[in-house]
Amino acid sequence: AKVLVIQGPNLNLLGMREPEIYGSATLDDIHQELAEQAKKFGVEIECFQSNHEGAIIDRIHQAMGEIDGIIINPGAYTHYSIAIRDALSSVCIPAIEVHLSNIHAREEFRHRSFIAPVVLGQIVGLGVIGYQLALQALVAHFREKNI
Numbered sequence: 001a002k003v004l005v006i007q008g009p010n011l012n013l014l015g016m017r018e019p020e021i022y023g024s025a026t027l028d029d030i031h032q033e034l035a036e037q038a039k040k041f042g043v044e045i046e047c048f049q050s051n052h053e054g055a056i057i058d059r060i061h062q063a064m065g066e067i068d069g070i071i072i073n074p075g076a077y078t079h080y081s082i083a084i085r086d087a088l089s090s091v092c093i094p095a096i097e098v099h100l101s102n103i104h105a106r107e108e109f110r111h112r113s114f115i116a117p118v119v120l121g122q123i124v125g126l127g128v129i130g131y132q133l134a135l136q137a138l139v140a141h142f143r144e145k146n147i
């Protein structure tokens with residue numbers, strides 16, 4: 001099975017970006033840990049980051065027939081991108097939404113996710129562990145579905 005991790009805008013700045021909110025781990029740290037975990041689970045993993053909505057949509061489209069599960073942190077696009085939501089629901093690949101911070105405890109404009117209705121589940125507020133939990137949940141989903 002193959003998992004695609006999609007990281008949206010500004011997540012390339014993790015480590016230096018508002019560390020009191022997002023922690024000190026860099027995106028590379030997160031991806032390295034995920035790769036180690038994936039190895040243990042016996043799944044393949046690919047990590048992708050973009051600051052561009054269209055590039056994220058293109059990557060989701062390319063995942064058709066190639067990827068069995070998606071872990072996505074859409075960054076601020078979470079709160080307004082109907083296009084990313086539509087891409088996810090079009091490709092019918094099971095996805096899990098992750099946010100490092102607890103979006104429900106922050107500004108009101110972050111409370112709404114346009115992505116949440118089209119994913120298996122959402123993990124928020126647990127920092128980098130959220131990505132690991134998402135991978136664990138996808139692997140459990142694959143086993144259930146014999147993928």
Ligand code: DQA
Pocket residue numbers: 009010011073074075076077078098099100101102103110
């Ligand atoms: C975020 C939360 C979003 O509101 C914000 O725009 C981000 C990061 C998170 O991981 O906590 O860029 O998705």
